[in-house]
Amino acid sequence: MRSIFRLPSTSSVLAMLVWMSASAVAAAPEVPSKPSFVIIFCDDLGYGDVGCFGSKTIKTPNIDRMANEGLKLTSFYAQTVCGPSRASLMTGCYPMRLATEKNDVAVHPRLHTEEVTIAEVLKPLGYVSMAIGKWDLAGHSQSTYSRDLLPTYQGFDTFFGTPSSNDSIVNLLRDDQVIEKKADMSQLTRRYTDEAISFIKQNKENPFFVYLAHSMPHIRLAVSDPFQGSSAGGIYGDVVEEIDWNVGRILKVLRDVGVDENTYVIFSSDNGPWYLGRSPNHLKRLGPNAEQHGGSAAPLRGAKTSTWEGGLRVPFVIRAPGKVPARTQSDAVAATIDLLPTLAALAGGKTPSDRVIDGRDITTLFTTADGAELPMKPYFYYGHRRLEAVRLGKWKLHLPLPVNQSWAKFSKVGDNVILETPALYDLDTDISETRDVAAQHPEVVARLMKFIEHARADIGDHDCVGENARFFDPDPRRPDLRKSTKQ
Known part of the structure; x- marks a missing residue:
């Protein structure tokens, strides 16, 4: 006997498509709305x-x-x-x-x-x-x-x-x-x-x-x-x-x-x-x-x-x-x-x-695809407890400080530099920090030093407690200051 294959009715096809669509939705992983x-x-x-x-x-x-x-x-x-x-x-x-x-x-x-x-x-x-x-x-x-x-x-x-x-x-x-x-x-x-x-x-x-x-x-x-x-x-x-x-x-x-x-x-x-x-x-x-x-x-x-x-x-x-x-x-x-x-x-x-x-x-x-820019804001470089430098835009200022002898062994000899005066670097043209241009830009040095003083007062430094430094435990605040200020 010859088997007869009958096409499903239009309503059956629609019902099947609806079922398949619902099944696909149900099977798909639910992606949270938040990233x-x-x-x-x-x-x-x-x-x-x-x-x-x-x-x-x-x-x-x-x-x-x-x-x-x-x-x-x-x-x-x-x-x-x-x-x-x-x-x-x-x-x-x-x-x-x-x-x-x-x-x-x-x-x-x-x-x-x-x-x-x-x-x-x-x-x-x-x-x-x-x-x-x-x-x-x-x-x-x-x-x-x-x-x-x-x-x-x-x-x-x-x-x-x-x-x-x-x-x-x-x-x-x-x-x-x-x-x-x-x-x-x-x-x-x-x-x-x-x-x-x-x-x-x-x-x-x-x-x-x-x-x-x-x-x-x-x-x-x-x-x-x-x-x-x-x-x-x-x-x-x-x-x-x-x-x-x-x-x-x-x-x-x-x-x-x-x-x-x-x-x-x-x-x-x-x-x-x-x-x-x-x-x-x-x-x-x-x-x-x-x-x-x-x-x-x-x-x-x-x-x-x-x-x-x-x-x-x-x-x-x-x-x-x-x-x-x-x-x-x-x-x-x-x-x-x-x-x-x-x-x-x-x-x-x-x-x-x-x-x-x-x-x-x-x-x-x-x-942003076309290179968004952020308003300039200083970034402060702390070497452990010691505030040592600040960057604003392309300018970076190193403070005149003695070499931290506790950590000097982890630097090349040429990087253990004793600065007598603040050293200024243009990171756009001198990413390797080889040319001190402080003498050519005293106004930049003066501006960055104001940020340094603000950070010392607000955040703190190796020898002082910042106004907005946080403490939740009883005194003394910053017991490390009693040990030594030679950080």
């Missing part, structure tokens, strides 16, 4: 250590793709060392303004719980948040940290990472509990990224904030087997290329779960690269090739711990398809202190109004 944020924060990655910022020996195709599909900022600043840099990022303030446990202004601050972090700004707006990797705001130690200053006590919903640096060992925590001692450092970059991917998948229908703070390329350097010897930049390059590969994994999962166009991904570093060629401890531990374990700030002068540009000007890339215009670049001065007010604005929230916040909303930089 999500991922901050990938490296440790001791230099200005010249990624391809899109000029590296010739380290290949970073995923970070370069972020720059090609988004915005690159070429005058972006952090702080000179790890802890203060993370404090600034989390709070939108210069470290010297921030309240710390027992008011102790240490090199690595223990951030007071009364300070407001990015996670705490986003939480009332419906965000879920996770901190991953290096925290360094509860004590610069793998064991003697303040448990109640860990991320889950500072606004984050969950934490997987380590309380401090990977100088010798890394203990891993889940929230506030140690789950693994002396973890294999060669697996950290992958494991941190695994955690970020899992969190994104679980929270794809909510606005989320992921703070992914890699332990490397801070020493001790370690890399997984697939990346050993992969780079022309030695073990340091191997480590950076592994970080880049894992950046690619983050970008892929955002696409896979359907939130790529609603997520701002930021890549940056906490300070400039180590210079280890004159550090006795590192020379003993790493041998005569110790310098190879540090990165490059080229073409900038200086390195981590210094207030030359190489100490705290860092690479910065942001990507959000359809939100951040592709293939854009700006030399506008911006900094980690600007991220809290900017993310708050992008999320539809507000910057805390009950305290001074040093950063500003730089959303226009992220969203």
Whole structure:
């Protein structure tokens, strides 16, 4: 018998199309109305250590793709060392303004719980948040940290990472509990990224904030087997290329779960690269090739711990398809202190109004295709507790100060300069800070010195307390001032 195939009626076809359309809508992932944020924060990655910022020996195709599909900022600043840099990022303030446990202004601050972090700004707006990797705001130690200053006590919903640096060992925590001692450092970059991917998948229908703070390329350097010897930049390059590969994994999962166009991904570093060629401890531990374990700030002068540009000007890339215009670049001065007010604005929230916040909303930089400009505002360079320089527009003024002997070993001999008078540099024409033009521009020096005096009075300095510096614990305020003013 011949089978007969009958075409469905018009009404049946319409019903089927309606059902298929409804099913497709139901199956599609629900994208939250508010944008999500991922901050990938490296440790001791230099200005010249990624391809899109000029590296010739380290290949970073995923970070370069972020720059090609988004915005690159070429005058972006952090702080000179790890802890203060993370404090600034989390709070939108210069470290010297921030309240710390027992008011102790240490090199690595223990951030007071009364300070407001990015996670705490986003939480009332419906965000879920996770901190991953290096925290360094509860004590610069793998064991003697303040448990109640860990991320889950500072606004984050969950934490997987380590309380401090990977100088010798890394203990891993889940929230506030140690789950693994002396973890294999060669697996950290992958494991941190695994955690970020899992969190994104679980929270794809909510606005989320992921703070992914890699332990490397801070020493001790370690890399997984697939990346050993992969780079022309030695073990340091191997480590950076592994970080880049894992950046690619983050970008892929955002696409896979359907939130790529609603997520701002930021890549940056906490300070400039180590210079280890004159550090006795590192020379003993790493041998005569110790310098190879540090990165490059080229073409900038200086390195981590210094207030030359190489100490705290860092690479910065942001990507959000359809939100951040592709293939854009700006030399506008911006900094980690600007991220809290900017993310708050992008999320539809507000910057805390009950305290001074040093950063500003730089959303226009992220969203303008034709190169937005920001009103000029001074940026202050603190070397630990000491105010050492200021930048306004193209001008940077270094103060006449003695060499900080505690940190001189981390600088090349030529960078340990004793200035008898203020030194002025035009960063537009002299990015490497080689030509002091103070004598030719006394009016600029005078103007910038007024900003310095304002910062000393408002924020503070190594020998004075700022009027708007915060203290939540009983006196004495700034007990470090009793120890020594030779910072």
